[in-house]
Amino acid sequence: MPTLIKDGAIIDNPWHTVQKETELAEALDAVEDHVIVPFSLWQEHKGELGESGKTVGVWLDSDDDPYELAYDAGDLPLIALNFPVFRDGRAFSSAAILRGRLSFKGELRAIGDVLRDQLFYMKRCGINSFELEDGINAEEALASFNDFSENYQSTIETPEPLFQRR
Amino acid sequence: MYKYDDYDHQMLQDRINQFREQTRRYIAGELTEEQFLPLRLQNGLYIQRLAPMIRVAIPYGCLSSAQLRKLASISRDYDKGYAHFSTRQNIQYNWPKLEQIPDMLAELAEVEMHAIQTSGNCIRNTTTDQFAGVAPDEIEDSRPWCEIIRQWSTFHPEFAYLPRKFKIAVCGTANDQAATQVHDIGLYIKKNAEGEVGFQVLVGGGLGRTPVIGSEICDFLPWKHLLTYLDAIMRVYNRFGRRDNKYKARIKILVKAMGADAFREKVEAEWLHDKDGPATLTTKEVERCRAYFTDPDYEVLEDSDAGIDEAASRDVMFSHWLERNVAPHKVSGYRIVNICLKETGVAPGDITDRQMEYVADLADKFGSGEVRVTHEQNLVMPDVRLKDLYTLYEACKSESLATPTLGLISDIICCPGGDFCSLANAKSIPIAESIQRRFEDIDRQKVIGDLTLNISGCMNACGHHHVGNIGILGVDKKGQEFYQVTLGGSSDRTTQLGKVLGPSFAQEDMPDVMEKLIAVYLDNRQDSETFLDTYNRLGMEPFKERVYANAD
Numbered sequence: 001m002p003t004l005i006k007d008g009a010i011i012d013n014p015w016h017t018v019q020k021e022t023e024l025a026e027a028l029d030a031v032e033d034h035v036i037v038p039f040s041l042w043q044e045h046k047g048e049l050g051e052s053g054k055t056v057g058v059w060l061d062s063d064d065d066p067y068e069l070a071y072d073a074g075d076l077p078l079i080a081l082n083f084p085v086f087r088d089g090r091a092f093s094s095a096a097i098l099r100g101r102l103s104f105k106g107e108l109r110a111i112g113d114v115l116r117d118q119l120f121y122m123k124r125c126g127i128n129s130f131e132l133e134d135g136i137n138a139e140e141a142l143a144s145f146n147d148f149s150e151n152y153q154s155t156i157e158t159p160e161p162l163f164q165r166r
Numbered sequence: 167m168y169k170y171d172d173y174d175h176q177m178l179q180d181r182i183n184q185f186r187e188q189t190r191r192y193i194a195g196e197l198t199e200e201q202f203l204p205l206r207l208q209n210g211l212y213i214q215r216l217a218p219m220i221r222v223a224i225p226y227g228c229l230s231s232a233q234l235r236k237l238a239s240i241s242r243d244y245d246k247g248y249a250h251f252s253t254r255q256n257i258q259y260n261w262p263k264l265e266q267i268p269d270m271l272a273e274l275a276e277v278e279m280h281a282i283q284t285s286g287n288c289i290r291n292t293t294t295d296q297f298a299g300v301a302p303d304e305i306e307d308s309r310p311w312c313e314i315i316r317q318w319s320t321f322h323p324e325f326a327y328l329p330r331k332f333k334i335a336v337c338g339t340a341n342d343q344a345a346t347q348v349h350d351i352g353l354y355i356k357k358n359a360e361g362e363v364g365f366q367v368l369v370g371g372g373l374g375r376t377p378v379i380g381s382e383i384c385d386f387l388p389w390k391h392l393l394t395y396l397d398a399i400m401r402v403y404n405r406f407g408r409r410d411n412k413y414k415a416r417i418k419i420l421v422k423a424m425g426a427d428a429f430r431e432k433v434e435a436e437w438l439h440d441k442d443g444p445a446t447l448t449t450k451e452v453e454r455c456r457a458y459f460t461d462p463d464y465e466v467l468e469d470s471d472a473g474i475d476e477a478a479s480r481d482v483m484f485s486h487w488l489e490r491n492v493a494p495h496k497v498s499g500y501r502i503v504n505i506c507l508k509e510t511g512v513a514p515g516d517i518t519d520r521q522m523e524y525v526a527d528l529a530d531k532f533g534s535g536e537v538r539v540t541h542e543q544n545l546v547m548p549d550v551r552l553k554d555l556y557t558l559y560e561a562c563k564s565e566s567l568a569t570p571t572l573g574l575i576s577d578i579i580c581c582p583g584g585d586f587c588s589l590a591n592a593k594s595i596p597i598a599e600s601i602q603r604r605f606e607d608i609d610r611q612k613v614i615g616d617l618t619l620n621i622s623g624c625m626n627a628c629g630h631h632h633v634g635n636i637g638i639l640g641v642d643k644k645g646q647e648f649y650q651v652t653l654g655g656s657s658d659r660t661t662q663l664g665k666v667l668g669p670s671f672a673q674e675d676m677p678d679v680m681e682k683l684i685a686v687y688l689d690n691r692q693d694s695e696t697f698l699d700t701y702n703r704l705g706m707e708p709f710k711e712r713v714y715a716n717a718d
Contacts, residue, residue, distance in 0.1 A: 086201070086327070087327055088327065089325070089328060089404060090404060090405055092323065092324045092327065092404070100439065100440075101439050117188060117205055118326075120323070124324075125323050148181070148184075148321065150173050150176060151321055152177075152318060152322075153318055153322055153323070153445070154443070154444045155323055159443075159444045160444050161393075161445050162317070163447075163454070164444065164451075166173065166451075
């Protein structure tokens with residue numbers, strides 16, 4: 001079971017993540033009442049998912065366009081961003097777009113190949129929950145949020161760049 | 167020069183601690199090779215053919231004498247007593263020990279230096295003209311803008327896992343010495359009719375496997391929008407740059423595929439959101455950065471010196487040096503001095519610990535305590551009094567630092583090549599040396615005149631071969647090293663990419679090939695034409711005919 005860190009605390013994960021190419025019926029069959037469905041499934045069955053009685057979140061793969069959630073981001077409780085491999089940095093931009101452009105206020109979660117050494121940058125881009133790969137020490141991962149005391153840029157977490165505060 | 171404040175120091179210290187811990191975890195087996203790879207690369211650490219290599223950043227090529235002394239002592243204490251200046255104005259150590267790297271980094275931090283983002287798929291060291299701040303033809307000093315970009319790009323959380331490496335150059339002088347047009351982003355500083363500073367923005371230039379000259383996507387970007395516009399470019403690239411093929415992952419491929427107009431539209435659409443947002447630059451911040459790059463206290467001096475003229479008339483090597491290595495300065499009675507690191511028999515860009523310390527002493531004694539590194543792998547002392555030139559020349563000579571051939575055929579840009587680099591297909595240093603030996607006679611070099619000769623040991627083009635008037639590329643043919651020649655490249659305001667001369671040559675043939683190319687030029691040149699002028703007028707044919715005359 002992967003460890004979940006949310007808003008700086010290790011918590012139990014109430015959400016079930018539905019894999020790609022899962023049929024709607026099977027997705028709704030999950031025992032959990034919180035499901036994160038792939039973007040394609042959600043696009044196709046938005047209505048049914050809304051009436052299913054489940055709490056529904058959406059996960060975007062790194063090549064999905066976050067702007068396609070422009071009209072729905074406000075209603076979603078959770079959006080997850082998948083890192084198919086940790087080197088694929090597209091989700092950092094997806095996070096910044098969801099938070100910065102689409103004003104998404106819900107839980108923004110990193111899933112997939114999420115490494116401890118990236119958590120800090122993810123947080124700066126507005127991701128606030130992290131599904132850690134097995135084998136990552138959660139306490140150490142928590143500590144890594146303090147790796148840096150400051151940053152130069154304007155980020156989602158700190159919109160004022162350092163030069164405005166210097 | 168820029169001075170770190172508490173924030174800069176703290177972030178650098180945080181990074182050192184972070185990387186020390188990451189290195190420990192890697193050595194302890196807690197991080198896999200694959201996981202450690204981007205972490206070590208973003209801290210400048212390569213695993214090379216013979217040993218690790220660490221590349222230390224020299225932000226926009228500016229060094230203080232104290233920093234240069236530290237680079238010298240590090241080369242002595244952790245390496246073999248020498249180091250190599252790269253074509254990215256950085257310095258490389260070829261023989262450090264992995265477990266000592268964190269200590270090296272801690273020592274570098276003492277003089278406000280580091281190896282952050284000198285490698286890996288992130289925004290690399292921003293480069294600029296080596297004469298910034300002292301050039302007579304300067305539109306605007308590029309260094310404060312480079313520093314602003316340095317801070318913005320350092321630890322940028324959104325752009326640390328880009329499709330590929332990313333290089334930015336800024337040019338604030340009429341004569342472009344920064345190869346601006348062959349960068350992922352090239353910024354030409356301009357002033358509008360009101361005298362306000364802005365940037366002409368080029369994107370998608372680059373060398374490597376597919377050389378491309380950058381396309382203009384903005385004619386005049388007002389200065390305050392610099393960072394928000396850069397963020398928009400980076401975001402478009404991060405999202406849409408190819409990740410399926412390392413050789414098609416640079417921004418130039420994306421810009422080519424989309425077309426510059428479509429790329430511009432995407433950037434503008436993205437930019438709209440952030441334009442005038444919190445990252446918009448302020449006069450206060452620009453003035454803060456400018457305040458670090460003020461002029462030294464120049465003396466009021468005549469712009470001529472009888473003693474120097476007299477020395478030049480009796481010391482012919484000094485007169486060569488004066489003519490080739492000394493450039494005009496914006497202030498009367500001062501000159502810019504180039505120290506050419508291309509002595510025959512020494513790998514281009516290599517320098518010993520002792521030479522570094524010596525140059526640092528000279529910079530304190532004769533200059534403003536500052537040294538610049540050029541992408542041609544030479545050094546610059548930006549503020550030397552005209553009247554001190556002969557004394558300085560003599561001092562340089564005593565440490566083999568007075569090679570008087572800047573910009574001539576022996577002033578070769580050359581990557582480390584197959585002798586050091588694990589990416590190389592062929593050696594490059596021995597080629598450079600064989601050509602330097604063939605053209606050793608300085609009078610002959612001066613007859614040939616201005617010529618850029620650039621050598622890369624592989625398609626990655628660290629030696630910038632595409633933009634050399636003559637370019638040489640090492641290629642591998644069935645396990646044998648061969649060399650392809652290109653002609654007509656240049657990297658100034660009228661950047662041109664060289665064209666391939668024809669079939670490649672064996673290593674031992676290279677000096678003869680050069681000899682023939684030069685002969686075609688000398689036989690055909692008109693008036694004061696340079697090699698490039700003659701090539702541009704005549705085209706490839708006569709060169710091709712001569713070189714391949716007795717082939718087959």
